[in-house]
């Protein structure tokens with residue numbers, strides 16, 4: 001018994017940072033923000049980009065699946081639009097009133113003696129607003145958001161190869177958001193042998209491993225000492241591939257790539273009591289293996 005306990009401790013990793021997704025991770029999916037967000041994105045595509053309503057379901061599905069976010073996909077296939085305008089349209093009308101201050105989560109977070117950082121695909125305004133409503137704005141060392149990974153592009157060349165598309169669009173004097181031909185992604189997937197190549201997006205976002213690695217570098221985070229909390233299974237899987245320890249939130253069943261699973265972020269203390277025992281953690285050696293204690297907590 002004693003031997004087993006010691007063996008378990010030797011295998012236990014030492015954490016020095018907690019990396020949190022924001023939406024549907026720090027508050028429940030049932031708040032309705034995700035549904036509102038999807039509806040607003042669809043409205044933006046119809047009202048601002050002039051896309052026909054009948055194409056929206058297939059298009060959204062393909063863009064989200066292939067590019068991580070619908071926004072990244074829209075840019076990839078040739079739509080040009082102002083990022084701030086997009087974000088304010090999509091987030092401006094969300095049912096924020098459904099979110100409530102969460103003093104329980106606040107005291108849990110403040111009592112963990114480790115670095116805590118937010119990593120979201122959303123923009124800074126939305127992230128700050130959500131954290132403020134939840135009463136968590138002072139619980140984190142920093143926020144890595146859309147603007148962090150996608151700094152505003154000016155009409156100047158840079159050494160970033162992603163800027164090539166921007167430089168090209170400058171040559172076409174037009175007020176239209178369609179500065180070039182739109183790639184037919186629905187046609188691309190309905191005729192897989194037609195020979196067309198899926199275009200790349202200039203937007204950096206999860207679940208791309210490159211986006212996660214850039215975020216880790218910016219915040220000076222060592223993935224092998226960090227727990228990554230996320231509600232998205234594909235983001236969890238990318239996080240695992242770059243070496244993070246992963247916690248799937250919002251589901252009590254662990255999926256491939258998840259080291260832990262929590263029905264709610266409120267279960268963090270039951271699932272990971274060692275986060276509050278840092279003295280003990282620093283005494284044990286790190287073996288580089290995944291945690292032996294596989295925890296699944298149901299709320």
Ligand SMILES: [Mg+2]
Nearest residue numbers: 021023024231
């Ligand atoms: Mg999320």
